[in-house]
Amino acid sequence: MYTIDPTRINQLANDHYQNIGSSYTSMLSIYLTAQITIEELNATLKTLPNNKAPEPSGIVYELIRKLPSSFHKKLTVFYNYILDNGIIPSSWQDALLYPIPKPAWWDNNIQHTRPIVLLDTFQKVFVKIINARLNKYLSENSILQSNNLAGTQARLILYGDYLHSTNCHYRGYPFKKRPLHI
Numbered sequence: 001m002y003t004i005d006p007t008r009i010n011q012l013a014n015d016h017y018q019n020i021g022s023s024y025t026s027m028l029s030i031y032l033t034a035q036i037t038i039e040e041l042n043a044t045l046k047t048l049p050n051n052k053a054p055e056p057s058g059i060v061y062e063l064i065r066k067l068p069s070s071f072h073k074k075l076t077v078f079y080n081y082i083l084d085n086g087i088i089p090s091s092w093q094d095a096l097l098y099p100i101p102k103p104a105w106w107d108n109n110i111q112h113t114r115p116i117v118l119l120d121t122f123q124k125v126f127v128k129i130i131n132a133r134l135n136k137y138l139s140e141n142s143i144l145q146s147n148n149l150a151g152t153q154a155r156l157i158l159y160g161d162y163l164h165s166t167n168c169h170y171r172g173y174p175f176k177k178r179p180l181h182i
């Protein structure tokens with residue numbers, strides 16, 4: 001139906017943007033809040049980098065990885081409690097901001113520093129699990145357009161003049177040229 005009535009156009013635009021992706025949002029909510037499994041936790045722990053600054057308690061990723069499986073099971077129970085009840089530890093609302101001097105002499109000038117924020121390590125693991133779920137969901141359901149993939153698992157890869165959207169990494173990819181990730 002064609003109209004030039006500004007009120008009707010406004011209403012149609014609002015209806016469109018209110019309902020766009022509504023079938024995805026309920027599925028996404030269910031997917032993101034599903035029970036975290038021990039396998040999912042272990043897969044996430046394997047992806048965590050080494051030699052990162054610990055949070056104030058001094059707990060680092062390497063330590064969490066080396067803890068016994070009984071602790072990992074209790075950690076999944078803890079994470080699932082958070083998902084089920086929507087209650088997070090109050091310590092997760094705190095962060096420590098540290099100014100780190102840039103490579104040049106900083107001469108006690110705060111403008112010659114860069115900030116880093118240290119968060120609770122268990123909070124970061126939990127967030128990584130949820131982010132991995134979100135990335136997987138967005139990639140598998142092709143929800144985002146190719147120009148909106150920044151920060152997701154799906155990447156834009158440039159081969160000469162050819163732009164290709166893919167979820168693949170370079171290893172095992174059939175092209176001989178090393179791709180340029182943008």
